Amino acid sequence: MSIRDIMTRDVQIVGPNESIRKAAQLMDQLNVGVLPVCDGEKLVGMITDRDITVRATSAGMAPDQCKVSEVMTTEPRYCYEDDPVNEVSRLMGGQQIRRVPVVDRDKRLVGIVSLGDLATDAKDERTVESALEQISTPSEPDRT
Known part of the structure; x- marks a missing residue:
């Protein structure tokens, strides 16, 4: 099974020159906590x-x-729409990220995959359990 089989399509985006107020308002309207830029x-x-x-x-x-x-994460982790689900699950677990943008081979955004997508649509329960366990492991503070 590939990511295209479980990803969410028609993802709302925000532009890099938009204000963070606009981004926050869009997140509120869509009831989401992340937007691709x-x-x-x-x-x-x-x-x-x-x-x-x-x-x-x-x-x-x-x-x-x-x-x-000014505040976005640049160079985000992403996956290709034809990547296997278990490979993307390992990426999510290893990087402790809950959502991964999905791009085509020309690197155009075509969707997003979330931990929830894995949990509800992936067939391999162990893959989902492993990703959830790794993502949920407390991380170290990024400042000293």
């Missing part, structure tokens, strides 16, 4: 509600003046 059809980053809170709000950045590009 695309320049045209090309994936250039990911922004999460946590990015907005930790990288912008805690630093006192104004939501209307701060651009998505």
Whole structure:
């Protein structure tokens, strides 16, 4: 089974030059905590509600003046639509990420796959259990 069989299609995106207020409003409307950041059809980053809170709000950045590009994760982990589910599950577990953008071979965004997609649609329960266990392992603080 490949990721295209379980991914979510028709993903909403935000542009890198949009304000973080717009990104937060879109997250609220869609009831999601992450948005792919695309320049045209090309994936250039990911922004999460946590990015907005930790990288912008805690630093006192104004939501209307701060651009998505200032706080997004650049060079996000991604997978190809024809990648096997178990390979993407290992990526998610190893990197402790709950959502992975899915691109075609021209690196255009075609979907997103989440831990929830794996849990509800993947046939191999052990693959899902392993990813969940690794993702849920507490990580070390990124500051000292």
